[in-house]
Amino acid sequence: MVNKCPACGGYLEVKIGKYGKFHGCSNYPNCHYTFSLNRNNQKNTPKLEKAIQINDRIKLKNKTNNDIVEYKIIIPYVEYIDVFDWFGSYGPKYNSIIKRVEGGNPDNPDNPTIASDSAIGQLLIEKVVGDTIKYNDEEYEILEVKKGNI
Ligand SMILES: [Zn+2]
Numbered sequence: 001m002v003n004k005c006p007a008c009g010g011y012l013e014v015k016i017g018k019y020g021k022f023h024g025c026s027n028y029p030n031c032h033y034t035f036s037l038n039r040n041n042q043k044n045t046p047k048l049e050k051a052i053q054i055n056d057r058i059k060l061k062n063k064t065n066n067d068i069v070e071y072k073i074i075i076p077y078v079e080y081i082d083v084f085d086w087f088g089s090y091g092p093k094y095n096s097i098i099k100r101v102e103g104g105n106p107d108n109p110d111n112p113t114i115a116s117d118s119a120i121g122q123l124l125i126e127k128v129v130g131d132t133i134k135y136n137d138e139e140y141e142i143l144e145v146k147k148g149n150i
Contacts, residue, residue, distance in 0.1 A: 006054075006075050007033040029096065032080065036122060051126040054116050055148025058124065063132070063139040069112070072148070073124065076115040077102040 003012040003023065010027035014037065025031040035054075052058055057072050081099035084092055104115035114121045123133040124142070131142050 005031060005033050007031055007078070032078065032096070035116065036125070050145060050147075051128050052124050052142070052145055053126070053148070057146040057148065058142060059144035060140040061143050063141055068143065069106075071104075071106060071112050071114045073116055073121060074104055074113045076104065076117055 004010070005012055005025040005027065008025060008027050008031040010025045010031055012023040012033075012035070013026055014021055015024040016022075021037040023035040023037060025033045052073060054073050054075050057070060059068060059070050061068050077100075078098060079100040080096040082094040083097055085095040086093050104113040104118055104121065106112050106114055106120075114124065116122075116125055120133075120135050123135060127133065127142055129142050129145055133140050133142070
């Protein structure tokens with residue numbers, strides 16, 4: 001199964017980095033899309049079918065005050081721009097820098113979202129109902145995972 005890069009349509013390759021396995025785009029360095037994988041990469045196990053992925057809507061309960069909040073997990077949109085860097089022996093060299101990022105907005109009252117690559121997003125991805133995460137000294141229980149259309 002080949003996974004397509006949601007940013008550029010290239011294909012995603014499993015790479016191993018400092019923090020474990022991740023999907024990186026075959027068009028790197030032109031495309032910088034990455035997506036972290038869990039330690040075992042058990043993509044088709046029943047557990048992972050129910051696990052949190054991009055496009056899912058989730059319900060979290062704050063275990064301190066019992067507040068229940070609902071979020072959608074989204075892919076952050078990142079756009080790069082080439083800027084002149086220096087003149088090499090074969091002409092000008094360019095460097096890609098980030099031009100625009102649209103991340104999640106958990107405080108949007110109409111559509112609260114969490115970016116998959118944010119600190120809390122990384123904690124949530126591939127967790128299942130009943131799991132608990134710890135974020136900013138608060139504990140959150142995953143109450144519900146509504147699968148999105150991936
Ligand atoms: Zn790509």
